Amino acid sequence: MAIWVQEDKGIFHLQSKGMSYIIGLYNNYPIHVYWGKKLRHDGNLDGLPHLGVGTALDRLPQEYPQYGTGDYRVPAYQVKLQDGTRITELQYTGYRVLAGKPQLAGLPSVYVESPDEADTLEITLRDDYASLNVILRYTVYRDTDVIARSVELVNDGQAPLDLLRALSASVDFPEDGQFDLIYLSGGWSREGNLTRRRLEQGTTALQSRRGMSSHQHNPFAALAKPGTDEHHGEVYGFSLVYSGGFAIEAEVDAFSHTRLGIGLNPFDFSWRLAPGESFQTPEAVMVYSAEGLGGMSRTYHRLYRTRLVRGTFRDKERPILVNNWEATYFNFNADKLVDIAAEGSKLGIELFVLDDGWFGKRDADNSSLGDWTEDLRKLPGGLADVAKRVNDLGMQFGLWVEPEMISPDSDLYRAHPDWCLHVHGRRRTEARWQLVLDLTRAEVRDYVYNALSKIFSSVPIAYVKWDMNRNLTEIGSAELPVERQGETAHRYVLGLYELIDRLTGDFPHILFESCSSGGGRFDPGMLYYMPQTWTSDDTDAAERLKIQYGTSLVYPISAMGAHVSAVPNHQVGRVTPLSFRGDVAMSGNFGYELDLTKFTYEEKELVKQQVANYKEIRSLVQQGNLYRLQSPFEGNETAWMFVSDDQREALVYYFRVMAVPYPARRTLKVRGLNPDLDYTVLDSGEVFGGDRLMQAGLALPDIQRDYVSGCFHLKVQD
Numbered sequence: 001m002a003i004w005v006q007e008d009k010g011i012f013h014l015q016s017k018g019m020s021y022i023i024g025l026y027n028n029y030p031i032h033v034y035w036g037k038k039l040r041h042d043g044n045l046d047g048l049p050h051l052g053v054g055t056a057l058d059r060l061p062q063e064y065p066q067y068g069t070g071d072y073r074v075p076a077y078q079v080k081l082q083d084g085t086r087i088t089e090l091q092y093t094g095y096r097v098l099a100g101k102p103q104l105a106g107l108p109s110v111y112v113e114s115p116d117e118a119d120t121l122e123i124t125l126r127d128d129y130a131s132l133n134v135i136l137r138y139t140v141y142r143d144t145d146v147i148a149r150s151v152e153l154v155n156d157g158q159a160p161l162d163l164l165r166a167l168s169a170s171v172d173f174p175e176d177g178q179f180d181l182i183y184l185s186g187g188w189s190r191e192g193n194l195t196r197r198r199l200e201q202g203t204t205a206l207q208s209r210r211g212m213s214s215h216q217h218n219p220f221a222a223l224a225k226p227g228t229d230e231h232h233g234e235v236y237g238f239s240l241v242y243s244g245g246f247a248i249e250a251e252v253d254a255f256s257h258t259r260l261g262i263g264l265n266p267f268d269f270s271w272r273l274a275p276g277e278s279f280q281t282p283e284a285v286m287v288y289s290a291e292g293l294g295g296m297s298r299t300y301h302r303l304y305r306t307r308l309v310r311g312t313f314r315d316k317e318r319p320i321l322v323n324n325w326e327a328t329y330f331n332f333n334a335d336k337l338v339d340i341a342a343e344g345s346k347l348g349i350e351l352f353v354l355d356d357g358w359f360g361k362r363d364a365d366n367s368s369l370g371d372w373t374e375d376l377r378k379l380p381g382g383l384a385d386v387a388k389r390v391n392d393l394g395m396q397f398g399l400w401v402e403p404e405m406i407s408p409d410s411d412l413y414r415a416h417p418d419w420c421l422h423v424h425g426r427r428r429t430e431a432r433w434q435l436v437l438d439l440t441r442a443e444v445r446d447y448v449y450n451a452l453s454k455i456f457s458s459v460p461i462a463y464v465k466w467d468m469n470r471n472l473t474e475i476g477s478a479e480l481p482v483e484r485q486g487e488t489a490h491r492y493v494l495g496l497y498e499l500i501d502r503l504t505g506d507f508p509h510i511l512f513e514s515c516s517s518g519g520g521r522f523d524p525g526m527l528y529y530m531p532q533t534w535t536s537d538d539t540d541a542a543e544r545l546k547i548q549y550g551t552s553l554v555y556p557i558s559a560m561g562a563h564v565s566a567v568p569n570h571q572v573g574r575v576t577p578l579s580f581r582g583d584v585a586m587s588g589n590f591g592y593e594l595d596l597t598k599f600t601y602e603e604k605e606l607v608k609q610q611v612a613n614y615k616e617i618r619s620l621v622q623q624g625n626l627y628r629l630q631s632p633f634e635g636n637e638t639a640w641m642f643v644s645d646d647q648r649e650a651l652v653y654y655f656r657v658m659a660v661p662y663p664a665r666r667t668l669k670v671r672g673l674n675p676d677l678d679y680t681v682l683d684s685g686e687v688f689g690g691d692r693l694m695q696a697g698l699a700l701p702d703i704q705r706d707y708v709s710g711c712f713h714l715k716v717q718d
């Protein structure tokens with residue numbers, strides 16, 4: 001039993017291995033009592049200030065706060081009634097405990113494989129005057145400190161209701177005391193910047209209004225007690241399983257109490273709830289860690305790797321690939337592609353990916369999106385011929401697509417100019433010369449489904465890179481009635497999910513990787529359908545240290561595409577050694593993105609070694625437990641390590657960006673090992689105790705140049 005209910009006292013206690021989350025009832029309001037280290041379920045909670053003691057709503061820690069009845073902090077939801085009023089008051093009507101976890105209709109979510117893994121509490125609330133029922137759902141996993149929350153709003157009256165705001169979760173931290181807000185910010189080619197700032201009285205918002213989760217802010221935030229670091233201290237993580245616009249709002253009130261709400265961005269959102277209709281919010285996944293940020297990340301990694309990602313590739317080692325994008329851009333023909341693949345196959349690479357430019361008349365980024373037929377000028381034998389020639393080399397064949405888009409210069413646009421998102425009477429803003437297809441419309445989704453499934457079923461495709469290269473503008477749909485135009489952005493995401501659910505379900509043998517100009521949609525929603533994501537368009541290894549480190553705060557390594565590219569690097573012009581580029585990329589889901597035919601003999605020999613090495617270590621990298629040892633956001637050095645579940649094997653990666661004159665001798669204290677076991681460093685043969693490696697450290701190489709990297713493979717010998 002993970003949920004304990006004391007009906008007489010109105011207490012709901014959600015308990016996992018190391019965590020308790022307690023909800024109480026006060027005047028029929030569900031109030032927040034406690035979230036933190038595990039408490040005894042039969043312990044006495046009397047005397048907690050907010051339980052059973054009369055207090056104003058504005059001071060009451062709540063579970064799903066409303067606006068209009070005396071709480072002036074940021075609300076979790078707001079509904080407009082037919083009479084124009086926007087005040088509702090939700091009162092408790094009942095509860096239900098279910099074994100396991102129900103799936104969310106039409107939305108991605110974490111799941112269970114057996115009902116024993118988790119229990120779900122449903123708390124039902126009602127506003128009689130509006131005939132609005134609200135179900136708060138909380139799933140608590142038994143063996144991991146996770147709560148998944150979502151909300152369903154149901155109109156059981158005779159008149160329509162308009163949702164103006166419907167967050168997935170809101171948590172009021174009842175004890176006063178400060179928090180640091182930790183989040184991932186950035187921009188295109190600069191994703192995953194780990195940002196930390198002290199919250200003061202007032203409201204801090206992280207959000208995307210772009211119709212996608214965005215490069216600028218990831219749908220994630222953590223609240224950490226001051227002093228919490230990578231390895232120690234309490235931290236509360238919030239991650240939204242959603243790929244569209246979102247909002248995370250943290251408000252500190254006059255009593256230094258913090259409220260954090262997370263969900264769909266209420267900006268430019270409304271949803272008509274006709275009589276009898278219900279609305280399901282996306283899911284927020286909340287993690288508690290008493291072992292700092294590292295503990296929080298390891299919980300997210302395991303959960304997302306094994307209970308969010310689905311399908312054939314979930315537990316499989318991912319192939320090493322070579323992608324032709326930075327090798328050729330749009331300028332290629334079949335022979336050139338096969339030459340790159342042939343070189344790759346000699347070096348042990350397993351998958352060749354044909355990127356943008358293979359369809360329509362796409363010689364640049366200004367045409368043809370939507371016309372998903374091979375360009376026979378470049379590929380005279382079509383895709384099937386290239387795929388066969390790649391397969392004949394002993395490699396798998398992968399293909400890039402950008403199915404959500406339409407180029408104004410395309411046959412599709414000429415035939416269906418109303419198929420893009422647009423607002424009648426307004427201009428259509430192009431970005432990268434393209435418009436966004438209106439995926440709220442079933443006929444548009446069917447077109448994309450048919451065009452792609454024709455290719456996927458006629459060409460031996462093992463991998464698909466699903467790209468999406470612009471934000472949404474003129475967010476309106478020709479199909480939706482006036483009162484539903486505010487639904488367009490969310491309906492777009494629902495349409496996308498329906499489309500990718502169909503395609504990934506019908507082609508289970510294809511490994512899908514999502515991409516949005518790099519990490520513009522690196523979110524748990526996409527990971528539910530596609531087990532990996534292209535982390536960033538910035539392939540410079542020094543930049544990637546930060547991007548991969550930041551992204552790893554939430555997302556598992558198996559999800560993070562990381563490629564070695566050419567020097568000078570195409571994004572920043574930096575020249576780094578191939579060994580450094582290899583070590584950074586091997587810390588993720590490994591591949592190459594350059595013209596291998598241009599490599600020297602020595603470079604090819606090194607690639608051969610890197611590929612062979614990655615095949616040895618990839619299960620540890622992709623499925624091991626990540627410990628971040630040194631942050632690139634704090635200095636010149638970065639270190640991280642991967643430890644096997646049984647603690648008998650570990651890989652420690654160390655990077656120093658700039659040379660330091662006359663440096664001190666350095667050791668690196670590692671983590672996560674068994675202090676009682678002896679580990680052999682495979683390269684040198686030296687043997688050290690786990691205690692010594694963790695307490696006294698591992699001696700770092702003393703090499704005088706920029707861009708130094710090293711990997712220590714530690715193994716307990718039988």
Ligand code: DGJ
Nearest residue numbers: 325355356515517518537
């Ligand atoms: C953006 C992606 O992130 C790149 O890797 C590449 O696929 C281009 N799009 C192609 O247009």
